[in-house]
Amino acid sequence: MSHAVALDILFWLPLTLKLILTAGIVVTASVIVERSGPLIGALVVTLPVTIWPAYVFLSLDHDATYLAASAQTGLAVNAVSAVFMLLYLVLAQKRGLVLSLGVAVASWIVLAWLVCSFAWTPYGAGLLNLLVYPLCLTLSRRYREIRAPRIVRQWYELPMRTVFVCVLMGAVLLLSRWGGPTATGMLAVYPIATTCTAFLLHARIGGQASAAVVANGLWGMFGIGFGLLTLAETAPAFGAPPALALLLAIPALWNLSVWFIRRCRMQAGLGQVKQGAQPHYEHHPAPCSRRAGDSRIAP
Numbered sequence: 001m002s003h004a005v006a007l008d009i010l011f012w013l014p015l016t017l018k019l020i021l022t023a024g025i026v027v028t029a030s031v032i033v034e035r036s037g038p039l040i041g042a043l044v045v046t047l048p049v050t051i052w053p054a055y056v057f058l059s060l061d062h063d064a065t066y067l068a069a070s071a072q073t074g075l076a077v078n079a080v081s082a083v084f085m086l087l088y089l090v091l092a093q094k095r096g097l098v099l100s101l102g103v104a105v106a107s108w109i110v111l112a113w114l115v116c117s118f119a120w121t122p123y124g125a126g127l128l129n130l131l132v133y134p135l136c137l138t139l140s141r142r143y144r145e146i147r148a149p150r151i152v153r154q155w156y157e158l159p160m161r162t163v164f165v166c167v168l169m170g171a172v173l174l175l176s177r178w179g180g181p182t183a184t185g186m187l188a189v190y191p192i193a194t195t196c197t198a199f200l201l202h203a204r205i206g207g208q209a210s211a212a213v214v215a216n217g218l219w220g221m222f223g224i225g226f227g228l229l230t231l232a233e234t235a236p237a238f239g240a241p242p243a244l245a246l247l248l249a250i251p252a253l254w255n256l257s258v259w260f261i262r263r264c265r266m267q268a269g270l271g272q273v274k275q276g277a278q279p280h281y282e283h284h285p286a287p288c289s290r291r292a293g294d295s296r297i298a299p
Contacts, residue, residue, distance in 0.1 A: 047255060048224055052248050054188040055231065059240040066181050067243070068235040073185030075228040076125035077112045081191045081221050082136040084108040088198055089143050089214045092207035100207065101198050112186050122232040129225040137218050143208075144215040164196050189228070191221065223254030 051074070059067050084104045091100035120128075171187060194217055201210040227250040235243040 047220065048227060048248060048251050050192055051189055051224060051228075052244070055247060056244055058184065058188075059244060062181075064235040064240050064243070067240055068232045069181035070185035070188065071228045071231040071235065071247075072120060072122050072125060073116060073182045074189040075122065075225060075232060076115050076118075076120045076128055077186050078189050078221065078225045078228060079125075079128045079132040080108055080111040080115055081189065081194070082129075082132045082218060083111060084191060085194060085214050085218055085221065086136045086140055089140055089211035092198070092202060092211040092214075093143070095207065097199070097202040097207075100202065101195070104198075105195065108190070112190075116182055116186050122229055125232075126225065126229045129222070129229075133218065133222040133225070137222070140215040140218060143211050160196070160200070164192055189224075194221075219258045220251065220255050223251040223258070226254060227251045 055067060055071065058070060062070075084107060087107055088100050088104035091103060115128075194214060197217075198210055198214055201213060227247045230250055231243045231247045234246060
């Protein structure tokens with residue numbers, strides 16, 4: 001075996017193993033989404049099931065400084081994903097899949113390159129997320145209330161979603177070998193899970209129901225921003241392992257908190273509805289009747 005062939009094997013074998021591991025993560029998350037409703041499904045889809053493996057694999061090939069710089073760019077670009085999702089869910093109310101998703105993806109590409117043309121600090125990029133996500137969440141509030149049917153997976157959806165994610169993951173890992181942390185960080189946070197969800201659901205359950213799932217996912221993408229900020233700040237100081245653990249834990253706890261708060265509000269609303277539905281009887285005292293031996297007449 002020649003030296004060049006040995007080097008090719010050493011390069012492609014780890015990459016193949018990383019893609020297989022990524023596929024396993026995507027399959028697990030997809031099964032959970034299949035068995036849950038729109039809110040839980042959206043929160044699971046927007047867990048860092050693609051971002052976290054990307055940064056884990058980047059940490060195997062690069063040092064903590066590269067990892068932090070990539071996360072810093074990813075944090076700024078994460079704000080662009082909120083605009084991407086808002087554009088899709090607004091257009092999906094009356095437009096078809098091609099136009100709705102096409103305009104959203106094109107806007108993400110343009111805005112991501114525009115954002116990457118500026119030099120960001122971690123807290124500057126974090127402030128950008130704090131400005132963009134609350135605004136997009138407010139504008140998308142009425143679209144989240146549309147009831148979406150329970151999703152039943154078709155046989156082709158899971159392989160298609162897995163292929164899409166593996167292609168993105170392979171592009172991130174290949175780009176990291178020749179490109180800098182800016183380009184790698186931009187591509188690593190592309191909302192591939194949201195894109196797959198919109199692509200697969202729009203034609204099946206309708207644009208409005210698909211938009212409801214995407215609108216609920218805005219909360220999860222907001223939580224990913226906190227995870228990326230933590231990664232950018234803690235990786236140089238504490239190393240990659242604890243920083244990557246926080247990248248996974250913070251969005252997971254954020255999504256769990258969103259689900260718990262929404263569940264409490266729904267239960268409180270149901271309690272008020274039940275209480276209001278109970279019939280209300282007014283008590284009117286019966287008029288005095290004339291008793292035996294009583295000469296008084298009741299008024």
